[in-house]
Amino acid sequence: MSKKALLNANEIQIILQRLACQLIENHNDFSETVLIGLQPRGIFVADRIADILRNEYGVKDLHLGYLDITFFRDDFRRRDEPLTATTTKIDFLIENKNVVLIDDVLYSGRSVRAALTALQSYGRPNNIELLVLIDRRFSRHLPIQPTYRGRQVDAINEEKVLVTWKETTENDGVFIESK
Amino acid sequence: MSKLSVEHLLGIKYLTEEDIQLIFETADQFKEVINRPIKKVPSLRDITIANLFFENSTRTKLSFELAEKRLSADVINFSASQSSVKKGETLIDTVNNILSMKVDIVVMRHPNVGAGIFLSKHVDAKIINAGDGTHEHPTQALLDSYSIREKLGSVKGKNVVIVGDILHSRVALSNIYALKLQGANVKVCGPTTLIPKYITSLGVGVETDIRKALEWCDVANVLRVQNERMDVKYFPSTREYSQLFGINKELLDSIGKEIVIMHPGPINRGVEITSDVADSDSSIILNQVENGVAIRMAVIYLLAQQIKR
Numbered sequence: 001m002s003k004k005a006l007l008n009a010n011e012i013q014i015i016l017q018r019l020a021c022q023l024i025e026n027h028n029d030f031s032e033t034v035l036i037g038l039q040p041r042g043i044f045v046a047d048r049i050a051d052i053l054r055n056e057y058g059v060k061d062l063h064l065g066y067l068d069i070t071f072f073r074d075d076f077r078r079r080d081e082p083l084t085a086t087t088t089k090i091d092f093l094i095e096n097k098n099v100v101l102i103d104d105v106l107y108s109g110r111s112v113r114a115a116l117t118a119l120q121s122y123g124r125p126n127n128i129e130l131l132v133l134i135d136r137r138f139s140r141h142l143p144i145q146p147t148y149r150g151r152q153v154d155a156i157n158e159e160k161v162l163v164t165w166k167e168t169t170e171n172d173g174v175f176i177e178s179k
Numbered sequence: 180m181s182k183l184s185v186e187h188l189l190g191i192k193y194l195t196e197e198d199i200q201l202i203f204e205t206a207d208q209f210k211e212v213i214n215r216p217i218k219k220v221p222s223l224r225d226i227t228i229a230n231l232f233f234e235n236s237t238r239t240k241l242s243f244e245l246a247e248k249r250l251s252a253d254v255i256n257f258s259a260s261q262s263s264v265k266k267g268e269t270l271i272d273t274v275n276n277i278l279s280m281k282v283d284i285v286v287m288r289h290p291n292v293g294a295g296i297f298l299s300k301h302v303d304a305k306i307i308n309a310g311d312g313t314h315e316h317p318t319q320a321l322l323d324s325y326s327i328r329e330k331l332g333s334v335k336g337k338n339v340v341i342v343g344d345i346l347h348s349r350v351a352l353s354n355i356y357a358l359k360l361q362g363a364n365v366k367v368c369g370p371t372t373l374i375p376k377y378i379t380s381l382g383v384g385v386e387t388d389i390r391k392a393l394e395w396c397d398v399a400n401v402l403r404v405q406n407e408r409m410d411v412k413y414f415p416s417t418r419e420y421s422q423l424f425g426i427n428k429e430l431l432d433s434i435g436k437e438i439v440i441m442h443p444g445p446i447n448r449g450v451e452i453t454s455d456v457a458d459s460d461s462s463i464i465l466n467q468v469e470n471g472v473a474i475r476m477a478v479i480y481l482l483a484q485q486i487k488r
Contacts, residue, residue, distance in 0.1 A: 068208065071220035071250075071480075082182040082484050085208040093216070121217040 009172035015150040020052040033098045034063040039086040042103035044165040065090035072114040095123030104163045106132040109144035187299045187306040190315035191356035205477035223252040228284045233259040246475035305482045313347050320353035322474040326467045335362035340392045343402035346373045350443045368392040372413040400441040427453040
């Protein structure tokens with residue numbers, strides 16, 4: 001198994017800065033916008049972007065939530081590994097809001113499909129956008145595309161894109177693993 | 180990634196501590212789901228569940244049915260009073276007939292001890308025991324422990340007294356197994372005639388003085404006297420029972436410490452517990468009912484996960 005580094009901590013930081021600026025262009029003061037990180041790994045991207053918006057661009061009252069999609073997935077009972085749920089933390093309604101879904105890697109699009117269904121439980125949003133750090137081209141099972149993408153990656157199906165965060169492992173980084 | 184060590188939920192006796200923790204952690208997520216504006220998830224939309232109640236039930240049946248519907252399962256209900264059981268059909272025949280309609284999970288309450296275990300050996304479906312005679316009522320014990328965990332932070336090391344008709348209570352037996360498994364200290368309290376002879380072999384203490392029991396405990400789980408299961412008189416009168424073992428406000432106030440009061444329902448107000456205690460701030464009786472739905476969703480979800488397509 002080989003592991004190739006794709007992005008280092010510094011490069012990730014630059015990309016997150018750009019994504020944050022793109023959000024500001026489209027969402028002004030964020031009064032009608034909510035950011036929702038997808039559990040389990042999208043929340044790290046969401047946290048970083050929220051930090052940049054708050055600390056470097058002075059966005060006040062930014063709404064940030066975490067959404068767990070386990071119960072909305074379409075592979076329940078179709079996989080060998082059991083699905084374990086994580087916490088949903090959304091203490092606001094998304095009725096008439098502009099929602100930005102945030103995840104680390106966009107692959108088949110199925111998680112995003114599940115998230116779109118799960119979000120319906122919290123109201124009818126005005127619109128929903130998708131922000132991903134890594135967009136894997138040529139691997140989509142569903143017609144879902146990101147609104148904001150950090151880096152586009154052409155990886156073949158046997159390869160795995162791995163994103164690490166200093167909150168969970170030693171350093172921020174993006175790697176491609178092949179068997 | 181974890182899964183239950185059992186294929187059916189027949190009793191707490193067959194569970195491990197890890198199973199209980201997994202059920203609780205899953206129930207935490209479902210509790211959040213049932214407090215959303217839209218309280219439903221699509222996980223079980225290709226699963227069919229039969230609720231077979233060969234014995235009366237209001238709360239448990241409603242709670243199971245709601246849990247199943249919140250998971251988007253298809254639900255069929257069956258009550259023995261309106262069925263072919265009256266015409267002489269055997270349990271296996273009844274259930275196999277229902278299963279040929281492609282049912283995946285059976286939730287069953289039955290007046291006979293071990294009915295669920297028997298069924299699990301003879302039919303091809305997941306069985307959830309919703310009470311078998313005086314034996315076990317696992318989901319009730321799980322929701323009781325879950326409610327203690329929610330109120331006091333954990334179950335481990337807590338002193339829990341179970342008060343009342345221990346002899347006829349499946350809630351008591353399941354609770355004893357569940358509490359001991361999680362490291363709680365357990366005592367039972369009631370008239371000696373209603374305490375099984377070998378109960379101490381389960382590692383629980385026996386107390387016949389309600390005041391001493393309450394002084395010792397952090398949590399009092401108060402049970403109903405099950406008159407319908409009594410073939411002989413176990414105590415002279417309801418009035419005497421209520422005077423010796425009933426919990427009232429004066430008694431609780433005189434002890435001078437905070438005790439969590441629980442009751443699995445249905446309550447006989449004024450017999451085992453007075454209204455001012457049942458409706459007081461220290462009572463978590465209605466929390467138990469709410470948690471019941473989350474716990475049952477968790478159990479059904481975790482068992483359904485094992486059904487391969």
